[in-house]
Amino acid sequence: MQDPASSTRSEPDFAVLRERAYNLRWATVDGDVIPLTAADPDLPVAEAVTEAIARYVSAPHLSYGPPCGLPAFREAVAGHFGREKRVAVDAARVLATNSAASALALVARHVMRAGDEVVVQDPVDFLVAESARRAGAVLRTWAPDGGRFTLAGLRAAVTERTRVIAVCHPHNPMGSLWTPAEVAAIAEFAAGRGIAILSDEVWSDVVLDGLPFASFAGFPGAWVVYGLSKGYALAGLRIGAVIAPDAAAGGRFALEAGFEHTIEGAATLSQVAAVAALEHADAWRAAFLRRCAAQRDRARLRLGALGGVRLGEAPQATFVCFVDVRATGLDETELAARIERCARVRVVPGSPRWFGAGAAGHLRLSLATTRAVLDEALGRIEAAWPAVAGDASGQGAKSTM
């Protein structure tokens, strides 16, 4: 692949990404492979972020932060939810965590007891189910209906013994987004049965097409997990947050999970970066969201023309594309391996390990790269498709109907 000849502040430096981007990405693949894998943007972070980091260390004291996060961080997250997600969140409900992933596991351990029945979506990002399993929960599956997770599907999954409903909202890998009315209906359904909600809202900063996002943080009894890896490209800083149902519940969580003992907590410098992102990177994120929407449209147009590939509803959120490849007749893992071998592009197979059994027969592609890299990757997949998909390769028009 041709790397861009020179990088500007708004374009990636692929030489740096090859050194730094792990988790199935540039630093881990063969030199000629394009990774459309982990959901971590290739784009440089906002200047406000790196400036804030440099300014902070220009006063060279890196002492202990407060157990539940810097006041500025807690206020920035609360303010961001107020402005961007239109829900009033008191800063006292916010705790800074060592990534959204860590937050999810800690909250799951706090709200679930071994043997508790927990409803999780299937498919869903593996961390939601993994966190519940680690807490010893018994999982029950909420399957989508026509590409959406509906209240009817939830009713079918819940039993008398359900203690928690754990959701990914917006949804990875499907890219679906509940309307404010749907969120309210789910929250009311759960509250009426005394069931807690654990909502992974790490994707809530990547809502496309100007659609509104409704957070579960606006409803009683819900635990919300948030992070800055998706919407601000800060995965390496491992900075996330828990929004507890109220300050008292947050305090009990902080004690049980070890925040008050310095066992848990987030690096102060990562919090400083997050504050800068949340308060001074609106323009960066607006441009990023336009790019995500454009990449989604380009990818769907070209992937949908491949034989044996079926597109679902257009994602309303996230920067991933989740496509149904069952009509190729090939197992998703075999198909992903062939794509890497023949097209030198790595994608994530919809295997149970990543997204649950409900992802079988699907591939997930992450699109938060440049237009040039995405075009190159799609071009390679198109060129290799007859070798990859064999007999199904000519069935594009039919299979996408």
Added chain:
Amino acid sequence: MQDPASSTRSEPDFAVLRERAYNLRWATVDGDVIPLTAADPDLPVAEAVTEAIARYVSAPHLSYGPPCGLPAFREAVAGHFGREKRVAVDAARVLATNSAASALALVARHVMRAGDEVVVQDPVDFLVAESARRAGAVLRTWAPDGGRFTLAGLRAAVTERTRVIAVCHPHNPMGSLWTPAEVAAIAEFAAGRGIAILSDEVWSDVVLDGLPFASFAGFPGAWVVYGLSKGYALAGLRIGAVIAPDAAAGGRFALEAGFEHTIEGAATLSQVAAVAALEHADAWRAAFLRRCAAQRDRARLRLGALGGVRLGEAPQATFVCFVDVRATGLDETELAARIERCARVRVVPGSPRWFGAGAAGHLRLSLATTRAVLDEALGRIEAAWPAVAGDASGQGAKSTM
């Protein structure tokens, strides 16, 4: 108190510390109180550290790091143990963690099962015992003998059911250091009985007077926890490490603890800072250790002259001073409260919450500040001592015999 009129790179900026230093320190005390509390130096970090951070973010990509830590971090920790602690450690044994405190809790959970009998020192930093309790262990106490933790004391604590010996080495709060021969004897004793060792070596970079430090990492079956908060003043970055007994054991730990699922891990920027500290801050640390030794000597001279204060052996490591105040006839919590009220200095009482029952009747003072601040604090304590300690205040000469 008079803040230094101006700060240089080698002197603290107290205005910044009042904003940033939490965990019982400058940001949390009344404006006229000097905190000699949490073991977190007041000193600015090494220039190499802040330069490395600024250089790293000048290429503005902050992507996912590898699950068990950057290769450069794992190699830097291994190299540091080789050079400074004279033990050959393969980088494959090293995992980057979100602080030493987090590492301790994770390793405890990995090597202990609920109901396991675990030997812990008493007194000892609360995190060692807390980590074992969180893992569900039944604690047995290893008491010091004449100010030292001896093999005889260990033998008395161990039973047929002991599964783990968890130690703090060098020892906080006593400042004691085992000789290489003592370490070998403890390791051999444990190995002979099939008992694992969990060694908290977060203080191993603060060994004074040129004494040798022997790490348990040189012995089979030992788990070592390390961190950069004490020796390099990086507490806010929450960067630590686990050194597993071998690479395979480290891999199993990484899987069980969630490193392989991004649930656990350390911020890449914190790792970058740590690499700079370990590889380019030798001069900074040498000056820091000279300062720690000088502050120790000054503090002991003056504290030992106070009525009712008894000094133990001079600390061979750490920058804390742990003094016996039982001869004042006052409870340590009451005494600490009086010192804060009368002398406007905060110290840590030797209460079970901080150091175990064995710390009763003691106070701990952290000394890693400037000579001027330490002198001011000691002067205030001396002036207030009659009001603080009452009848015992004149018994200095006798009680320190």
